Amino acid sequence: xxxxxxxxxxxxxxxxxxxxxxxxxxxxxxxxxxxxxxxxxxxxxxxxxxxxxxxxxxxxxxxxxxxxxxxxxxxxxxxxxxxxxxxxxxxxxxxxxxxxxxxxxxxxxxxxxxxxxxxxxxxxxxxxxxxxxxxxxxxxxxxxxxxxxxxxxxxxxxxxxxxxxxxxxxxxxxxxxxxxxxxxxxxxxxxxxxxxxxxxxxxxxxxxxxxxxxxxxxxxxxxxxxxxxxxxxxxxxxxxxxxxxxxxxxxxxxxxxxxxxxxxxxxxxxxxxxxxxxxxxxxx
Amino acid sequence: xxxxxxxxxxxxxxxxxxxxxxxxxxxxxxxxxxxxxxxxxxxxxxxxxxxxxxxxxxxxxxxxxxxxxxxxxxxxxxxxxxxxxxxxxxxxxxxxxxxxxxxxxxxxxxxxxxxxxxxxxxxxxxxxxxxxxxxxxxxxxxxxxxxxxxxxxxxxxxxxxxxxxxxxxxxxxxxxxxxxxxxxxxxxxxxxxxxxxxxxxxxxxxxxxxxxxxxxxxxxxxxxxxxxxxxxxxxxxxxxxxxxxxxxxxxxxxxxxxxxxxxxxxxxxxxxxxxxxxxxxxxxxxxxxxxxxxxxxxxx
Numbered sequence: 001x002x003x004x005x006x007x008x009x010x011x012x013x014x015x016x017x018x019x020x021x022x023x024x025x026x027x028x029x030x031x032x033x034x035x036x037x038x039x040x041x042x043x044x045x046x047x048x049x050x051x052x053x054x055x056x057x058x059x060x061x062x063x064x065x066x067x068x069x070x071x072x073x074x075x076x077x078x079x080x081x082x083x084x085x086x087x088x089x090x091x092x093x094x095x096x097x098x099x100x101x102x103x104x105x106x107x108x109x110x111x112x113x114x115x116x117x118x119x120x121x122x123x124x125x126x127x128x129x130x131x132x133x134x135x136x137x138x139x140x141x142x143x144x145x146x147x148x149x150x151x152x153x154x155x156x157x158x159x160x161x162x163x164x165x166x167x168x169x170x171x172x173x174x175x176x177x178x179x180x181x182x183x184x185x186x187x188x189x190x191x192x193x194x195x196x197x198x199x200x201x202x203x204x205x206x207x208x209x210x211x212x213x214x215x216x217x218x219x220x221x222x223x224x225x226x227x228x229x230x231x232x233x234x235x236x237x238x239x240x241x242x243x244x245x246x247x248x249x250x251x252x253x254x255x256x257x258x259x260x261x262x263x264x265x266x267x268x269x270x271x272x273x274x275x276x277x278x279x280x281x282x283x284x
Numbered sequence: 285x286x287x288x289x290x291x292x293x294x295x296x297x298x299x300x301x302x303x304x305x306x307x308x309x310x311x312x313x314x315x316x317x318x319x320x321x322x323x324x325x326x327x328x329x330x331x332x333x334x335x336x337x338x339x340x341x342x343x344x345x346x347x348x349x350x351x352x353x354x355x356x357x358x359x360x361x362x363x364x365x366x367x368x369x370x371x372x373x374x375x376x377x378x379x380x381x382x383x384x385x386x387x388x389x390x391x392x393x394x395x396x397x398x399x400x401x402x403x404x405x406x407x408x409x410x411x412x413x414x415x416x417x418x419x420x421x422x423x424x425x426x427x428x429x430x431x432x433x434x435x436x437x438x439x440x441x442x443x444x445x446x447x448x449x450x451x452x453x454x455x456x457x458x459x460x461x462x463x464x465x466x467x468x469x470x471x472x473x474x475x476x477x478x479x480x481x482x483x484x485x486x487x488x489x490x491x492x493x494x495x496x497x498x499x500x501x502x503x504x505x506x507x508x509x510x511x512x513x514x515x516x517x518x519x520x521x522x523x524x525x526x527x528x529x530x531x532x533x534x535x536x537x538x539x540x541x542x543x544x545x546x547x548x549x550x551x552x553x554x555x556x557x558x559x560x561x562x563x564x565x566x567x568x569x570x571x572x573x574x575x576x577x578x579x580x581x582x583x584x
Contacts (some may be wrong), residue, residue: 119496121516121524126534129544131515135469135500142470157463158453159496159515165465180453180462180493185520190455191374204458205370214369216459266470267431269463270424271369282364 011175016200016207017183019175026236028055028070028113031153034233035240036061036068037121038123042102046096046129048181051092053084053120054164056099060109062244067103069096070113073154075112086155087120093133093163109247112150117182119160134163141166142266143259147250149243152176152208153223153228168244168262170216172208173239174223178216179206190214219246234235300457315339317510331551340508340551344390344490345397345414348447351555352401352410359399361432366394366425372456374509379456380419390417394425395450398433398443404559406566409437412447415489419451422494426454427464430498431471434482438474443562447485448499449511452492465497472498481565486513486536486545504555504561505545513545 011019019025032039036059044050056069071088074080088096105112119130141148141164150165156178174177181189186204187196211217222232222241250258312321317339327334332341349357372379386391395417411433413420420426430446437444453461475482484502486495488511496515499505507513512556514534522529532538539545549557 013493015312098352111576121520123521123525123529125531126514126516126521127542129539129542131495131498132500132544134496135498138466138497139472139501142466143473159465159493162462162465163496166469178459180455180458186455186477191376196374199374203370203372203374204455206459211459214460215303216463263470263473266463266466269467270426270455270460271367272428272429273365273367277363 010200013177013201013204015185016175016177017197017201019227020177022227022229025076025154026228026232027075028072028115028153030232031113031236031239032057032059032068032070034068034236035243039068042095042099045098046195047091047094049091051084051089051095052082053086053088053116054096056095056259058102058108064246065106065108067097067099067108067110069090069110070153071116071161071164073115084120086116087118088116088160088163089122089125090130090133092130093119093130093137096164097120097133097140098137100137100144103146106265107146109147110144110149111243111247112148113119114150114152114156114161114165114169114178115154116157116160117155118157119163136158137163138166143261144264145249145255147258148262149246149250151239151243151249152178152211152217153239155179157182165212166167166262166266168250168258168265169218170211171219171221171239171242171246172211172217173221173235174208175227176208177201177206178211179204185195239254285551286451301477303348308342316341320457333551334415338509338550340488341451342415344416345392345395345412345447348412349397349401351447351558352403353405356402357399358401358408359397360436361398361429362393362429364393364425366423369424369460370456370458372458382456386416386418390414392417394423394429396422396426396429398429400436400440403555403562406559406562407440408443408445408562409433409440410445410447411546413449415449415451418454420494421451421454421461422453423457423461424464425488427461430464430468434471434475435481437480438478441478441480443480444472444475444482445485445558446482446499446502447487448493448494449487449490449495451489452494462493462542465493468498469501472501484501485554486539487511489513491515491517500544506547506549506557507539507545508554509548509550510535513539559572 039059041057055072071084071086073086074083147167150167150169151171158181182200183197184194187200188194208220224234228235312330318337320336368380371390382471399410481503483504484499487506536548
């Protein structure tokens with residue numbers, strides 16, 4: 001899969017957005033069923049309901065029991081409606097939260113698959129505390145005492161993506177994107193014109209390469225020429241190999257080291273200038 | 285109350301750059317809620333709460349510092365300046381220009397003021413957002429100041445008070461802005477380790493990535509009456525569900541009713557409540573130590 005060299009043209013960020021949203025792209029459950037054995041899906045948040053936009057459960061991966069959580073888009077319109085296009089509601093995030101606690105309780109590594117346009121923006125989601133549900137997931141992952149790997153397998157959209165991707169390793173598939181908000185939303189908010197989404201995609205720096213350059217992602221997982229949907233089996237096995245390697249690497253550390261590295265990883269994200277007080281006073 | 289009153293008035297009068305666009309002259313302010321003209325001095329004496337309808341008008345970060353004991357505030361990290369990490373430009377404008385304009389208008393380097401102070405002699409760390417600065421959107425400087433405030437509170441074994449308003453993550457800093465949600469939450473684990481509380485006050489308006497991160501997992505969450513608080517913007521939801529949302533949707537009272545916050549507290553009662561909480565959560569030994577420390581003037 002030496003795809004980068006074989007691409008017929010340089011893909012623009014907007015091209016990547018289309019590939020990341022491609023309807024035939026492999027979904028979370030495609031990876032889980034192909035890479036794991038004995039997957040048992042677990043349902044419900046024990047509070048309100050079960051959200052099909054997030055799937056999760058336990059399975060055997062690389063010979064060890066592992067907890068898996070991922071956004072799930074549908075493969076056709078009907079399934080997409082049922083899964084709300086991968087846009088999770090509070091009960092989805094609270095199911096994820098429960099599974100994170102489950103992973104910690106049984107000392108099982110956690111693998112997350114990110115593929116969402118964003119958290120569901122609905123009246124009911126607000127009533128049931130979408131903000132709180134996302135915030136609790138983030139908080140839980142900041143010091144969850146097991147190794148966590150998050151892979152963006154399609155769209156990494158906003159807080160709804162972050163809620164299940166605070167991790168020791170963040171992997172980006174070659175054509176996956178990760179963005180503070182969808183390019184359409186940013187174009188419409190900043191320039192009052194959602195048709196400028198391709199410009200926003202360019203300006204926002206959302207590609208896998210951007211994530212690596214900005215030190216958000218730890219690795220880029222190659223895709224077959226033309227995108228993941230062109231050769232699903234190869235895409236899945238490439239990611240599987242990376243997940244095995246990364247997990248084995250993480251599992252060589254004790255928990256204290258792991259948490260301390262996770263702290264440092266996130267604590268150091270941000271770009272600012274720190275001037276001396278003398279300079280500051282002189283400017284004023 | 286009288287105390288908070290008198291103390292804050294001082295800071296109110298010293299900030300002249302208020303958003304007084306619709307005011308006929310400098311002496312009168314039109315309440316954006318009830319439309320009544322209110323004498324500015326009377327309004328300021330009332331902590332910018334409309335005496336006619338109790339509408340809580342927005343305060344600048346500097347004005348919020350009036351919550352602290354007079355003269356107790358020392359600013360920290362004032363030397364952190366924003367940059368343009370993505371080189372964010374469009375045909376119409378650029379992030380660098382927007383930053384420059386906001387800095388000129390507000391006299392602040394970015395949207396957060398952080399530091400140390402006291403409430404009724406009890407020391408605490410504080411960080412306050414200012415909506416006048418690019419809608420208090422959370423970028424690198426915002427995140428770094430909040431994170432440092434949390435770490436500083438942990439190091440000094442003090443409670444952390446955050447006063448939060450925001451339009452959400454700062455889009456011009458892209459995914460770096462999004463990651464500030466995780467960064468601040470990460471830093472707050474340090475505070476949890478030392479057993480000191482994070483008290484979050486949500487003020488109008490608070491949305492997006494800020495609501496969906498550190499304030500929503502604070503130990504105590506307080507909101508101001510009538511403040512708009514939510515995750516997705518009202519208009520976004522209305523577009524998606526293709527119907528009008530009811531009047532009280534995404535208000536502080538709505539959040540209380542749905543169990544998302546601890547209480548809705550009037551501005552005039554806030555200082556007394558915070559003093560009570562600081563008393564309740566800080567064991568006597570810590571308070572005495574801190575008091576002695578502050579009396580000796582070695583607090584910093």
